[in-house]
Amino acid sequence: MPNSYIGSRGQRVVALGGGHGLYASLSALKILTRNITAIVTVADDGGSSGRLREELGVLPPGDLRMALSALCDDGEWGQTWRDVLQHRFSSEGPLNGHSLGNLLISGLWELLGDSMEGLDWVGRLLDTKGRVVPMATVPIDIEADIRTDEGMKTIYGQVSIAQSHADIESIRINPPYPPAEPEAIKALNDADWVIFGPGSWYTSVIPHLMVPDLRKAVVESQARKALVINLVADAETTTMTPADHVRSFHDHAPDLQLDAVIMDRSAECDWTDLSAAAQLCGAKVVAKNISDPHRRGCHDHLNLAAAYRQLFVDLS
Template sequence: MATGRRRKQESEQIPKLVVIGGGTGLSVLLRGLKQEPVHITAIVTVADDGGSSGRLREEMDMLPPGDIRNVLTALADTEPLMEKIMQYRFTNGRGLAGHNLGNLLIAAMNDITGDFVTAVKQLSEVLAVRGDVLPAANESILLKAEMVDGSIVSGESQIPRAGKKIKRVFLEPADVVPLDEAVRAIREADAILIGPGSLYTSILPNLLVGGLFDEIKASSVPKIYICNVMTQPGETDSFTASDHVIAMYDHLGGPFLDTIIVNTAEIAPFVLEKYEEQGAAPVLCDMDNLERLNLEVVAEPLIMFNGGVLRHDAKAVSKKVISIIKQ
């Protein structure tokens, strides 16, 4: 009995961290955070409408599984082979080509359990996931963008392809209700971490879920934004670090962040050339503007070049997050 009480007390002392976002950037970060003594709740966007996720969303009338799959895989405590299985994408086969096996597993669990959230929880147990993975809402969301020229683009996958400057993004339905478990996780959090991830198509779709953001804004715990390393073509062309923050503030009615983590490492010329070919450039840490936004700025070299792509150094960023929480 004494041992059980001690374990319960130890678990209650572990900081509870809510991480909000989507896409590859979030998954990379979670691989570092899961090594730290924290309890992670990842709240993930359900606005994806492209590729395998989009097909399953339309054909099976379910939430898009792609971002959820990536986060589950990142937080899983499984053999490397299981990760390969979760991320395997079929390249041929009538009806199978383009589908991701992990997406199909989630779709199967959704069919078996009759509920997407339950499906994710049960698959989390199978994969020995370290933490909780929750969709921002339990209904599919259509992301739309109003461009500077007044045109409207529908669909998360279509917005970056429009080749126009984004004025704002918004959700349909506008009154989407957040998942109860996500609201509760934010209320109980010791810190809220936002990003990294696509500003307009991964981060804002979560924050625009009204009841979810209300809880974030009302929370008194540290709210930390991890800024992207590179700009994203069709979304944040020429954006500085402060431009990312201002875009969030403009969408959400004012300031709510306490700290921003920004990379300052120089990027090798051959890497820059590769990204320039894709229309991407480093996000400038414009310190003066960030400080005028009353943000605590953590500006350090926090990147690594691996497998031909730039990524946040998940271990270094995670250590930095933990040091902020312990202040």
């Protein structure tokens, strides 16, 4: 493994996920390094992102916007442009519910004709401490098989799955072989660390394992790899324990080995079962204080940064 810090920019870290979970992870990581690449899901089919995706045929920009906002500079310039990016219109007309950042990103894509170039321009505007790339070059759709009293049933779409409160057995993506973003593959090849989660399990974390070329790059990467378990169950994981999350990860990518499974020290769970599940992936459980005591179910980015820092030192 490389030294703990490379030059003045820090370790090369790739974080995979989407939404608020990835936002928390990136907010922590940018304290430690400027060598961050966020690989972001492109499955959102609801709200402003879903409308722009349907109307313009673009990648859903919302999760990409969130990742850019998380990586923005902490000074007045970066924070102001972050707030501009996150601003959401409220009106009686067609702009209602649209995020200004989603419109800006979509406009740049239309103007430049290149998704990565557009995202990089927004990154320059925010002076981001890292880079944001989509996991695939085309939008994807997710479908999930769920267990019901009447037997197995299939539900379709990110929004439907995210709100399902269902017992999810497995997921698939369409198209089944989307082209991975080349910059994502390059980042994984060059990484010192690859971090999955936290985030919506079946719509933000697991989909990265469903893009064949992306999964291959993760498996073959010489980087250390960690999985951050969510603090509380959500509508996608109402019946799942932390150990179930790890087993699900292993089921969807049995050839992917992890080095660490990070869990909040105060979590009420079967730690023995969690350790057994982690061993399936070749990982050890790392228990740290990573939750925000004032906001249930939310990570404290300073605590999470301290956990990452210690992990980088211990396993370098």
